[in-house]
Amino acid sequence: MNPTDTISDRAKAIMESPMRADLEVYFDALENLYHPSKNPQGAFPLNMAENTLGWNLLKSKIQQIQENEIVPDWASKYGNTLGVDSFRETVAQFLSTFLIGCPIQQEHLAFSSGLTSVIDLSVFLLANEGDTAVFPAPAYPVYKNDIGAIPGIKRFDLQTHDTIDELSAGIPLDEKSLRQALKTLEESGERFKILVLTHPDNPTGAVYSDKQLTLIADWCIDHRIHLVVNEIYGCSLIDTNHPAIAGDYPAQVSFRSFGNIMAAYKSPYLHLWYSFSKDFGISGFRVGLVHSYNEAFLNAYANANLTHSVSNYTQWILQCLLEDHDFIADYLRQYQKELTACYVMVVELLKKHQIPYVPSRGSLFVWIDLSDWLEENTDIGQEALWLDIYHATGVLLTPGEGFGHRQKGHFRLVISYHIPSHLRVALQRLDDYLQKTVRTKD
Ligand SMILES: Cc1ncc(COP(=O)(O)O)c(C=O)c1O
Known part of the structure; x- marks a missing residue:
């Protein structure tokens, strides 16, 4: 056989x-x-x-935590599938302070084992099998499998430019290119359901301006398309004022988290992804999250996440680490x-x-x-x-x-x-x- x-x-x-x-x-x-x-x-x-x-730096801090802190009993038990409450609270404060810059609440967060799991489950719950997610090209290659292998969502690479010098002031993604993508997909019988942006971007390191993100969010909400902004590199920022490179940045565009626009809109079509794999270099811990104001989505997430949830022991270590804002x-x-x-x-x-x-x-x-x-x-x-x-x-x-x-x-x-x-x-x-x-x- x-x-x-x-x-x-x-x-x-x-x-x-x-x-x-x-x-x-x-x-x-x-x-x-x-x-x-x-x-x-x-x-x-x-x-x-x-x-x-x-x-x-992190290793010695983690070793200190393991030596000095008492492991809580909840670390050995089942817990809220979205994440243990005290951990979610600590991460909400971390995100509010260090990534987003405005207060967000723990009830709008869900955690899975790495962003890969979050991506898999998010698109599974936001779109139907055979639907399409759009990514401005070039984009992280593994998105294709993350959205395709289990959820059965297709990837469409939207070409926004020809040569890389067109990216020096950011990714030229606008209403026109989105309309064009929608038309192309509709003409071939495909359903454009999700737009994913990586901000700062993998691989280009470009960021989207606030104005651009607002326009894109408005367009997505009007067309009932989910907009997910992946901020996995949100604290991996380059000092663009460094004298050796400052001349490369004539346009004044700096990173500002999409979480601010989400907080103003509270739309069920807007979502943010984050993970500790990159900014903290702890890809092996496998902790990722989705931030969303869509209650139905989070309720479904809670029911589906048992296969993807983060070990409570890992949540505990990370909680101790993130509570120390001076250290962070x-x-x-x-x-x-x-x-x-x-x-x-x-x-x-x-x-x-x-x-x-x-x-x-x-x-x-x-x-x-x-x-x-x-x-x-x-x-x-x-x-x-x-x-x-x-x-x-x-x-x-x-x-x-x-x-x-x-x-x-x-x-x-x-x-x-x-x-x-x-x-x-x-x-x-x-x-x-x-x-x-x-x-x-x-
Ligand atoms: C844009 C992007 N999303 C997701 C991931 C995967 O993150 P995690 O290790 O948290 O699953 C990566 C890893 O390279 C990435 O670059």
């Missing part, structure tokens, strides 16, 4: 749909990770959105300083080689255009360049494949995977490669 006959049709489809294109090479790089004394020739997996910059303020200050330092290092290399990039305002990335080095302007050419860089330098970028943008030769570089002194070695290797390798467009 064919082993695939033993599984469901859904399982067969999922088997055929790998989560992302770079996993195999990533595991190869992990086997050979760079270390200055133990493995100086090792690899740099700058493809995976991990953040190690603040871990030492200090952590975020130091983290953003280090993130900016890494970003500046990368940008200096890009400037040296006149490589186009999107000036980032936040996130863990720089989105760069290496199309001048492509042998051929195709997916195959893009993959060949990606592997050539990896084999020659040990530096693994994220290839553009899966981000949904039509241009070839764009790559994402993660600035926070390594501490600055290690990142410097990776950049030196890239520098040597770029000097030696002839641009095909020269």
Whole structure:
């Protein structure tokens, strides 16, 4: 018997749909990770959105909590599937203070095991199987599986621009492009049910202005389309006033959480996603959340979330950590300083080689255009360049494949995977490669 006959049709489809294109090479790089004394020739997996910059600070704080605090009895029991009340209260205060900037209430929050679970469950509850969610391209490749594998929602990549220099003042998403997407989808018999924005964006690091978000929210509410803004990188902000990069930001657009617009509108069509995986570099804790004023959605979420809920022990540790606002303020200050330092290092290399990039305002990335080095302007050419860089330098970028943008030769570089002194070695290797390798467009 064919082993695939033993599984469901859904399982067969999922088997055929790998989560992302770079996993195999990533595991190869992990086997050979760079270390200055133990493995100086090792690899740099700058493809995976991990953040190690603040871990030492967090680790000692978490160790202190485990040594000094008494584990509450609720940590060992079942609890509210949306999250334990005291934890939800602590996170509501954290979000109000450090992300959103206006008060939000715990009853408008639901937690699942990582944002991946939140995405899966949110779209499952907001749309029907076969409906479409729209993402301005380029967008996080894994959204496709998050919304597709179990909820059965389709991904539509909306092209808002051709070249990356069109993104220097932000993502040009407006009413016209949304109307066009709606028309295209309706003409092909598809239902546009959800619009997802990542703010700050993965991979471009761009942010949406308040005015733009308000216009988009109005349009979505008018068309009964759910607008979800993913602020997973909301505290990973670059200091755009840093003298080495300040000239890259002529337009005064700074990050302001969508939570403010939600608080003013309280519409059932507006939602916000957040997770502690990135800003706090604790992807292994698996804690994500949705913030929404849609009561029916949250009631359904409570009933469906038992399969996705966060361990109470993890909620307890995180609660202790987030209660200490002085610590969090200090952590975020130091983290953003280090993130900016890494970003500046990368940008200096890009400037040296006149490589186009999107000036980032936040996130863990720089989105760069290496199309001048492509042998051929195709997916195959893009993959060949990606592997050539990896084999020659040990530096693994994220290839553009899966981000949904039509241009070839764009790559994402993660600035926070390594501490600055290690990142410097990776950049030196890239520098040597770029000097030696002839641009095909020269
Ligand atoms: C935009 C975006 N959303 C969601 C996730 C997944 O988050 P989590 O680790 O909390 O599941 C990622 C991880 O890279 C991401 O970049």
